[in-house]
Amino acid sequence: MTEPLAPPPFDPEAAAAAAERFAAAAEPDVAYALHDTPVGRVVLAATRRGLVRVAYEDFNGGEDEVVDDLARRVSPRVLRAPARLDEVRRELDEFFAGERRAFDVALDWSLVQGFGRKVLQATARIPFGETGSYASVAAGAGSPKAVRAAGTALGRNPMPIVVPCHRVLRSGGALGGYTGGVQRKVTLLTVEGVLPA
Amino acid sequence: MKPFQRFLDEQRDGVWRYLVAAVGRQDADDLFQETFMAAMRAYPREPIANERAWALTIAHRKALDHHRARARRPVPVQDVPEVGVVDGHRVLEEPTWAQVRALPPKQRAAVLLRFAGDLAHAEVAAALGISEEAARRNVHEGLRKLRAEEAALR
Numbered sequence: 001m002t003e004p005l006a007p008p009p010f011d012p013e014a015a016a017a018a019a020e021r022f023a024a025a026a027e028p029d030v031a032y033a034l035h036d037t038p039v040g041r042v043v044l045a046a047t048r049r050g051l052v053r054v055a056y057e058d059f060n061g062g063e064d065e066v067v068d069d070l071a072r073r074v075s076p077r078v079l080r081a082p083a084r085l086d087e088v089r090r091e092l093d094e095f096f097a098g099e100r101r102a103f104d105v106a107l108d109w110s111l112v113q114g115f116g117r118k119v120l121q122a123t124a125r126i127p128f129g130e131t132g133s134y135a136s137v138a139a140g141a142g143s144p145k146a147v148r149a150a151g152t153a154l155g156r157n158p159m160p161i162v163v164p165c166h167r168v169l170r171s172g173g174a175l176g177g178y179t180g181g182v183q184r185k186v187t188l189l190t191v192e193g194v195l196p197a
Numbered sequence: 198m199k200p201f202q203r204f205l206d207e208q209r210d211g212v213w214r215y216l217v218a219a220v221g222r223q224d225a226d227d228l229f230q231e232t233f234m235a236a237m238r239a240y241p242r243e244p245i246a247n248e249r250a251w252a253l254t255i256a257h258r259k260a261l262d263h264h265r266a267r268a269r270r271p272v273p274v275q276d277v278p279e280v281g282v283v284d285g286h287r288v289l290e291e292p293t294w295a296q297v298r299a300l301p302p303k304q305r306a307a308v309l310l311r312f313a314g315d316l317a318h319a320e321v322a323a324a325l326g327i328s329e330e331a332a333r334r335n336v337h338e339g340l341r342k343l344r345a346e347e348a349a350l351r
Contacts, residue, residue, distance in 0.1 A: 004340050005312040008218035008294055015213035018229045019205055025230065026237055028201065071200040077237055078200040 024083060029075035031084035032067060038096050038191075039161070039184040044085045045070055045078075050106030051088050054159045056180040073111060092161065096191060101128035103162045115141060116153035123154065126167045129192045133171040155179055161188065198244055201237055208236075208252040211314065215253055218294045218313030219260040228263060232256045253314040254324040257306060264302065296343055304339030311336045 030052065032045040043066040045053040052074060055066040071078050082089075087105055094100035107124075109117050122140025126132045132140075138150035157165040160179060166188040170176040178185035189195040198204075212232055216225040232255050245251045297308050303325075310321040311332075322332035 005293055005297070005308070005343075008214050008313045009222075010210070010214050010217070012210065014226075015210050015229075018213060018226050019209045019233075021226075022205070022230050022233045023202075026234060028237065032202075067200045067202065071198070076198040076201055076242060077240055079202050079205070079237075 023079045023081050026079055026081070028079035028081060029077040030070050031079055031081035032070070033080065033082035033085040033089065034063065035085070035089050035092060037092055037161070039180065039187050042092075042161075043067070044088055045074075046085055046088070046105075047074065047108045047110070049108040049110075051159060051162060052108040052111060054162055056160070056184070059180045088162070095161070098191065105162070107159065107162070111158040112153070112156065115143065115146065115149060116156060118142060119150045119153035120157055120159075120163050120165070123157075123165055123168060124163050126164060128164075129194060131167045131169050131189075131194060134168060134176070135171055137168055151176075164188075167192075167194075198240065198242055201240055204236070204240070204248060204252075205233060208249060211249060212252055212256050215256050215309065215314045216260065218297065219256070219309050220263050221295070221298070224263060228256070228259045231259045235259070247320065250316055250320040250324060253310060253316060257310060257314075257324055260309070261302075261306065264298075264305075293343065296346055297339070300339050300342060303335050304342065307332055307335035308339035308343075 027048075030045050030047055032043055032053075034057070035042050035044050039056070041057040043053065043055040043057055043060070043063055044051070045055075045066075053066070053070060057063060057066070060066050060069075067078055088103075091100055091103050091105060095103070109121075112120060118141035119137050122137045123132070125140065126137075134147045134150050134154070135144065137154070138144055138146045141150065143149070154165045154168055155177065157163055157179065160166070166178060166185045168176065175182060175185055186195060190197055213225065213229055216228050216232070219225075220228055232252070235255050235258075236252060239255070294313070297305060299305075300308060306325055307321055310316045310324055311318065314321075316324065318332050318336070319329050321336070322329040325332060327335075
């Protein structure tokens with residue numbers, strides 16, 4: 001049986017363009033963008049309060065899984081809106097070009113609570129080009145003996161690079177682990193002049 | 198609920214197609230923006246059972262507001278034929294959809310949701326808040342009127 005009415009005319013490009021315009025004008029709870037860096041492609045996400053997530057795309061299940069996780073843990077009103085991440089993208093580019101020693105973007109810490117947040121905030125206080133130890137960030141978080149818990153918190157850093165968990169090394173100077181793979185830690189420490197280029 | 202971006206990616210084409218049929222190419226873009234703005238405001242944390250019907254119901258309400266606003270404004274005597282693109286060729290829009298827009302409101306809504314929105318009668322009924330039987334009747338009456346007009350033109 002033929003349809004009583006022919007389907008309406010359709011222009012996929014016009015529909016795609018309309019969706020882009022919508023995403024640019026809308027004010028989602030979470031805006032995200034992909035960004036290429038010397039340590040790989042990252043998914044960047046921000047709320048109205050500030051940057052909430054930096055995720056290595058290849059280490060966190062890709063764009064879809066990162067965005068799913070944000071929808072579950074922050075808000076389902078998530079949109080791809082690259083212009084809303086322009087500031088952090090610019091700061092990352094400057095950091096890797098050796099033109100920036102500290103990030104100025106506001107941070108939204110809502111993905112990490114309690115002791116973990118204190119550890120990461122202590123980590124954020126380690127200056128560019130310097131390093132700390134798991135013991136020193138545990139102490140900075142108010143629990144000098146909670147070294148193992150500090151390591152766990154660093155491994156769950158929701159904003160690597162910007163919250164510089166790469167500056168935390170094992171006592172004695174061994175590099176220690178890194179969520180995105182240790183080669184990334186080497187590259188980041190090289191950018192900061194801690195390791196020789 | 199899935200990320201709104203994915204909902205937008207999945208429902209974008211269907212909503213666009215529906216709105217072009219419901220209000221014409223010229224106004225479809227504005228209503229597309231309004232539809233997804235409203236959808237994002239109302240977007241729940243819990244899953245929606247039928248996302249397509251939910252999106253088209255919102256698009257239908259925006260089209261309805263549009264038709265009401267137009268009814269209050271003076272309308273040009275003759276609409277300029279609208280131009281669309283099919284298989285890379287510029288063609289006149291199927292005159293049928295312009296005729297659908299001229300149907301009485303209940304029939305117009307039912308025919309649009311059924312054939313431009315591709316919803317089942319039960320989904321049309323849910324979108325319009327009427328019984329499935331009434332939805333069927335409105336679709337049927339609308340089609341009958343369109344066929345009568347077509348016959349009169351021959």
